[in-house]
Amino acid sequence: VVRLLMASAFVPRPVAPTSSAVEAPRIHIATLPSRRRTHVSAEDMREITEAFDLFDPAGAGFIGYLDVRDCVRALGFHVTSHKLRAFLAEYDRELSGRISRESFAEMMADMYAERSTDEVVEQAFALFDETGVGSVAVRDLRRLCRELGEPLPDEDLQCMIDEYDSEGQGCISMADFRRMMEEIALH
Numbered sequence: 806v807v808r809l810l811m812a813s814a815f816v817p818r819p820v821a822p823t824s825s826a827v828e829a830p831r832i833h834i835a836t837l838p839s840r841r842r843t844h845v846s847a848e849d850m851r852e853i854t855e856a857f858d859l860f861d862p863a864g865a866g867f868i869g870y871l872d873v874r875d876c877v878r879a880l881g882f883h884v885t886s887h888k889l890r891a892f893l894a895e896y897d898r899e900l901s902g903r904i905s906r907e908s909f910a911e912m913m914a915d916m917y918a919e920r921s922t923d924e925v926v927e928q929a930f931a932l933f934d935e936t937g938v939g940s941v942a943v944r945d946l947r948r949l950c951r952e953l954g955e956p957l958p959d960e961d962l963q964c965m966i967d968e969y970d971s972e973g974q975g976c977i978s979m980a981d982f983r984r985m986m987e988e989i990a991l992h
Contacts, residue, residue: 845914853913856880857906867903876909881928882916892916930982940976942966 845853856879858864860872868876874889884892892915896908904912933941933949946962969977969985977985 845917849917850910850914852880853910854906857909861906866906867901868909869903873904873909877913877916880913882920884916926983926986927979929986930979933977933982940974940978941982942976 856876857868859879860868860876870893873893874886877884877889892912893904896912897904898908899905930941931937933945935945935948943959943962943966946965947956947959950957950962963975966975966977969981971981971984972978
């Protein structure tokens with residue numbers, strides 16, 4: 806049960822291409838002229854739209870380069886200036902020094918698609934390891950289960966840890982967590 810709870814809460818699932826496109830407010834991904842035609846979840850598209858709107862309070866439909874950098878960072882991406890310039894060169898089609906809502910959505914969809922599995926697993930591990938000690942203990946799982954509205958007895962949580970604790974220390978290390986996530990993804 807806990808494994809399924811964790812898998813559904815923290816493992817990104819690819820969105821299968823469908824005949825209808827994923828919609829979010831004011832953006833329809835199928836209308837984006839991407840060469841890659843990247844598919845993102847509705848939740849990711851909502852986050853992209855909300856982030857853009859924070860940096861476009863007037864609703865003009867465009868944000869400047871500095872706002873693009875801050876917006877990308879607000880979405881949890883740590884990109885170098887060089888990579889950001891390359892993205893902007895590709896997506897600022899009018900060469901105006903700013904980027905449209907649609908181009909930003911397309912750029913972010915491509916960035917979401919390029920996000921590595923290792924990066925996603927590390928971010929998921931950080932959600933569990935809130936104290937930053939490099940391991941996940943029963944207290945961490947208890948807190949997350951409570952936040953998700955699925956409180957479980959400590960005995961069940963300890964059984965889950967014991968199943969993946971390769972070092973016998975009563976906690977899950979990053980390596981254990983990575984192995985656990987790979988097993989979950991295979992099933």
